[in-house]
Amino acid sequence: MRKRIRLSVAFDVCIILCLFFHLALADEENRLKKVSFIPQWFPQAEFAGYYVALDKGIYTKYGIDLTIIPGGAERSSVDYLALKKADFGGTWLSTAIQKRAQGLKLVNIGQIIQRSALMFIAKKSSGIKTPQDMDGKKVGLWRGDFQVQPVAFFRKYNLKVKVIQQPFSTDYIDLFLMDALDVATAMWYNEYHLILNSGLNPEELNTFFFQDYELNFPENGIYVLEETYRRDPVLCCAFVRATLEGWEYCFDHHEEALDVVLKYMREQHMPASRGHQRWMLERMIDIIQPLDTSGPIGTLLPEDYAQVARILKENGLIKEIPPFEEFYRQCP
């Protein structure tokens, strides 16, 4: 009789304990905050840090349950951010400054890319060796914020060019290869390599890096709506820290990072060439490193901000330069 009572008590205790742990665990799960992030473009090694951090559970470690919305030509990351379709968005500094100046209250919480990878490429056979040689030639430009540096370049060197708009599909390099363009705009980590992989040797090309022409615009950074930031700065900084940790993992584990990136690319039916992604990853690592490589990654320097803002203003793209402190929230 007593035995039976004891057993039933033990049984009840077990049930209570189970319920407790379930709730605790559920609580644990509830403590993971669901956020979404939209990169600026299609999945590729350009955003390796995010994918790797997601895949390796780094975001989870920081208490974040992250969804990465695939970016691309038809999806503007800034628009998604503005429309609150995504919590975090990646976009260029020049774009963000313009948006801020136009009134969109977004803030930069991490400047991933420290340097500009934008460049002009011309075939040596075209005879274009110096900026001046571009006068009167057909120059391909992407629309949108990819035009800011080129336009400033043309102003700087007083060039009148025939602008051909480059579509955002990478087959636009065909225009360059078929000589429908004399000069093409390209990203160092992407289309430049595609051009090399279409059979042109580096010695057959003349390159013009904007960072060499005092038009070094740090590019991709992590942006969030100011109100989102105010609501939960800890979460935002956790996101940034997790992202940076993801990037650091990529620095040390190239092949593993490539595996992750290629996986996501194939999910989106992107043509995925490991060799090309490797080049991209390596260049990304180059441009993520600050000029002073001993410094931390992911910081927006005031002088870089000032330079970009100044040029935007000079070119009439913004009226006033938004204050740096309002624009940038550095995470501790």
Next chain:
Amino acid sequence: MKIRGIAFKLILFIMTGITLIFALIFGYNYLYSRKILLKNVEDNARNLALATTNRIDKILRSMEVATTNLATFLQQTGYSDKMRLLSVIRSFVECNPEIYGSAIAFEPYAYDKNSLYFSPYFYKSDNETKFTYIGGEGYHYFYWTWYQLPKELNHPVWNEPYYDEGAGNIIMCTFSVPLYRTVTGEKEFLGVLTADISLDWLQEIVSSIKIFESGYGFLISRNGTIVTHPSKDLIMHETIFGVAEGRGDAQLREIGREMIKGKTGFVPFNSIVTENKCWMAYCPVPSTGWSLAVIYPQDELMADAISLNRTVILLFVVGFFLLLGVIVFNARSITKPLRMLANATRVISTGNLDAEFPRIKSRDEVGKLSESFVSMQNSLKQYIKDLTETTAAKERIESELKVAREIQMSIIPKIFPPFPQRPEFDIYACIKPAKEVGGDLYDFFFIDDDHICFMIGDVSGKGVPASLFMAVTKTLFKASTSQGIRPDEILIRLNNELARDNESCMFVTIFCGILNTKTGEVCYANAGHNPPLLLRQGKKADFLSVSASVAIGVMEGLSFETEKLILLPGECLFMYTDGVTEAANLKDELFSERRVQNDVSVLREKPIQELVSGLMEKIEDFSQGAAQADDITMMILKYFGGAQ
């Protein structure tokens, strides 16, 4: 050993020679046949590549022609009738099975002043032809490559292949043709007409290229993108240059550059797929600027040649060992008889002359050798038989000669002193023949009580003839003496007897004398013999002077002279033959009369036996081992005085 010698040498030289020759021939054949094969492969490969690209080109060109024709038609006949325009495009798509879709895209406001975009697009889907307008906010077709390329280049252009998800993820390729209109005499860009074709058929054509087991073909686009390849994950994901970069293969990059330049070539190649050495032939597809490559795996195309080579080597090895066997066998056929001959010879050399020689019937040198051996054996046997007989005969003769010597010695007086009862004189003599029997003789005998006759003689020559003549001479000499005879008479008689039947022309020199034992008077006669030594008391030994004379037996009727001398007691007459004086030493020096004279003089006081043996010793010492050329005979007569 010999076997290894000849067979081994044969094998070594012949086999080495054969192997070298074979290696040379094989090497040349291998290289040359490789060259030929490769040339054939090259021709084959180039032809295959060309044939395939022609097939592909034909289809693509027909697309080009159809589309450009339509463009021309539209430009010529106008397009403002929208329904007609649409139906033309629709039927263009419907009637061409290779065309997946077609669009006509106009410049902004070029078709309709109110409409920025105008781009009707017909396409095949689910077995029917569907329609849509492709211009719009989300699709600014003006900037797309298929639009800008013909616009900027002013000619129709094939665009790079792409994956079309909408069409079920097949590879498509768009051909776009620029359209123009004439506005106020100026040609103005109007828009673009496109035709999308799927490249299934292309993949089929290229993947149906089967070369041996692992050969294949692949096709790259104008910019190097791999359009079709056995490794599916390369298709559309990689350019040939990307692959080259991934493999660190600079040669592949160069090949790719040549290919996209529209070159034709045949090069060695390391395949991505088979990881083997291959040959690659590439040639361009002229219409699109693509390039096709066909890969020939080297070891497979060489497989026939290699297996042929292997067979040849195998045949050689088999033949080698066969030849080896034949040589060994043949060598044995030479060395075996040689060996047998050697063994038989060895047996024979131990003395067994009757050993059987192996019968070798071959008609070559070995057979001849065997024959020679047999005849040698027979000759040897014969020779030894003859030798044995001769030796036996010789031994017989020798033993007979021994007997003859005994007989000869027995007929001359051998006992000394011969007359012990006669103290008036003593006589001693000895003969040492050069051979078993000799031609020297001496004799002494009493003619009567007071007269003793003595003689010494030397038959010409030596050996058995001389000994026989000596026996005859001695007998005849004794028979020629009678009481009261004078020595010369003895000699005359003897001479006449001997010369009469002397067919062998032998002669004998004789000195004989008769001693009167009472008076000591010696009558003597000489027939060509050496003059004896006279040993007078108180005088030097000196040669008796004898008158010149001829030897006995030369011819009949010769006369001789008797001379006389008186021996006083103690005086000697020493007689000898020329064997004493002509005894030679190794230097061919003769003993000579002088030595005889001297040595006898030295020994004269000795008893006569000692004198003679002493002189004999001296002669022996002198001649020192030189062969005795002539019989040595000495006789000495000593007179002591008449008996009372």
